[in-house]
Amino acid sequence: MRRLASALVLALVASLGVVPAPSPAAPPDSTTDSTRDRAARCPQLQRPGLWYGDNAQRIQRAIDERGRCSWPGGKAPKIKPYAVFDWDNTMIKNDISDQTIFWMLRHDLIRQPPGRDWRTTSRFMTDAGARALRAACGRLARPGRPLPTSTNTRCADEIVSVRKEQETTSGEEVFAGYHHRRTEAMYAWVGQVLQGYTPAEVRRIAKKARRAALRAPVGATQRVGTTTQTAWIRYYPAMRDLVRTLKRAGIEPWIVSASPQEFADVWGRAAGIDRAHTIGVSQRLVDGRLSGHLEPCGGVRRDGIMTYVDGKRCFINKRVLGMRGPKALRPAPWRLRPVVAGGDANTDVSMLRDATGVHVVLNRNGAEVMCRAYDDADGRWAVQPMFIQPLPQQAEPYPCSTTGYVDRFGDERPVRRRDGSVIPDQVDRVHG
Structure with a gap:
């Protein structure tokens, strides 16, 4: 992907329209470009049967409309089309942050923070959270030294509770005061507790955790402290096939994950996406080591943004398109947006x-x-049950008209369309 050098160049490219606008596939009776001819020369999904309903056809239509078979004269546009995918529970089943942190806890790889002060691991940590972690872990090791979490269950349990519940083991709130459309303090914290490690050291740890998770049988559990946690991960064959098809069609796939950059770096290659096309939660380096402070985007600093909701859009615009400043927080010009996006959670809504x-x-x-x-405002949403262990139907309709949207302050609001109208409550229609 050629990156734009400046916002001026980006605007110029958008005005020139170098990426062809989508056009509908030709009808079956066309004498110039029949459906059969198009299928023969456009890269096709090889495992369409893994998809629910007409999802494979919807995806294939987007590939046909924007991939190489739609390029005038077969010549690639100056700004190549691209796709973006969340990682955890989108490209795989289960969560790489969980598995890596569990591995670290089971092998004494979490280090005591500077001054035994856990507030140094997040500017959004509450006093209650810092007190609980210090009480559980503060006497166990000197600052910078490994905590004995493989044997000290109290310390391990407190860290697991922060990761999984965002609460202390006694139920007190651990994080507060952050912008809920730009960051999730607990997700960021998973990487911030790695401060002092080099990126290469973290990738080596992630590789060991990956190996263990892929070897564990489907459904396997593990003991972490006194808790029982999931122990396995699997890649989704349908998503691997989608990545291969996109690449053959000239559409560049990217990972955009709310897991730490180094974790995502390790997992992406087996799905066909290299580190150059991987965006995770990145930290600034000090003397080649992780500092615990996050890479800024969109003019937002002081650890206030990461690859989360609007933050995912920001880092796509920054890393893929080269946009800088507050405009990276806004949707890019239509022709510069991703062709395909995949996700599984509210984290992924903006992209x-x-x-x-x-x-x-x-x-x-x-x-x-x-x-x-389910509102499907533009007719291009494809809802897919999870490929492994899909969830059953949600019993109650989604509360779109009342509490489905979480605003920047963490308050629940109605979900609104781009025109401001409220989406009515939606029944769960596509499920296991």
Whole structure:
């Protein structure tokens, strides 16, 4: 992907329209470009039977409309089309942040923070959270030294509770005061507790955790502290096939994950996406080591943004398109947006909405994302049950008209369309 050098160049490219606008596939009786001819020369999904309903056809239509078989004269546009995918529970079943942190806890690889002060791991950590972690872990090791979490269950349990519940083991709130459309403090914290490691060291740890998770049988569990946690991960064959098809069609696939950059780096290659096309939660380096402070985007600093909701859009615009400043927080010009986007959670809503060809949603019952998917405002949303262990139908309709949207302050609001109208409550229609 050629990156634009400046916003001026980006605007010029948008005005020239170097990426062809989508056009509908020719009808079957066309004498110039029949459906059969198009299928013969356009890369096709090889495992369409893994998809629910007409999802494979919806995805294939987007590939045909924007991939190489639609390029005038077969010549690639100056700004190549691209696709963006969440990682955890979109490209795979289960969560790489969970598995890596569990591995680290089971092998004494979490280090005591500077001054035994856990507030140094997140500017959004509450006093209650810092007190609980210090009480559980503060006496166990000197700052910078490994905590004995493989044997000290109290310390391990407190860290697991922060990761899984965003609460102390006594039920107190651990994070507060952040912008809920730009970051999720607990997700960021998973990477921030790695401060002091080099990126290469973290990738080596992630490789060991990956190996263990792929070897564990489907359904396997593990003991972490006194808790029982999931122990396995699997790649989705349908998503691997989609990545291969996109690449053959000249559409560049990217990972955009709310897991740490180094974790995503390790997992992406086996799905056909290299580190150069992987965007995760990135930290600034100090003397070659992770500092615990996040890479800024859109003019937002002080650890206030990451690849989460609007933050995912921001980092796509920054890394893929080269946009800088506050404009990176806004949707890019239509012709510069992703052709395909895939996700499974409210985390992914902004980048999913920005896609111009098809919005692929794996159903994990996130309220806002499912409200928008079932509302299907542009007719291009494809709802897919999880390929492994899909969830059953949600018993109650999604509360789109009342509480489905979480605003910047964490308050629940109605889910609204781009024109401001409220989406009515939606029944869960595509499920296991």
